[in-house]
Amino acid sequence: MEKLLEEFSLGLFFWQALLFVLLVLLLKKFAWKPILDSVNDREEGIKNALDSAEKAKLEMENLQADNQKLLKEARAERETMLKEARDIKNKMIEDAKGEAQEQANKLIQQAQAAIESEKKAAMAELKNHVAGLSLDIAEKVVRNELSNKDKQLQLVETMLGEKSLTEA
Secondary structure (H helix, E strand, O other): OHHHHHOOOHHHHHHHHHHHHHHHHHHHHHHHHHHHHHHHHHHHHHHHHHHHHHHHHHHHHHHHHHHHHHHHHHHHHHHHHHHHHHHHHHHHHHHHHHHHHHHHHHHHHHHHHHHHHHHHHHHHHHHHHHHHHHHHHHHHHHHHHHOOHHHHHHHHHHHHHHHHHHHO
16 A cells, blocks of 8 residues: 555546546446436336236235135035925925825725725625525425424414414
């Protein structure tokens, strides 16, 4: 440093200072403005990019909120559809049960009617059979009773006696 102070020249200093001032003026006139413009353009570009990013973020949040809302609505609609399907299924089952019960009741009534008619037919047949048997038995008894002449006369007298008592 002392060496610099010892070799100091005022003329050289003057010309260096003058060249420095000229260089600053030239830079200011030709380079400073374009450099500042490019820095300002860069700053504005960054600012615009940040604004765009913020807008995109807000739009993304809005889209997410809309997606959540749509998802919630879709779930609610799905639940409604499932409930309606369950209701329809239950109604169909109930209708089928009712129809089956109705058919079963009809079949039971038809079976009871058939049983009743078969019962009546069996009773009529049984009565006819009993009547036939009774006639056969009566015929055999009368034959046995009327096989003897004394018994025949006694039967005729008894019948005439009963007839005269009923008329009196």
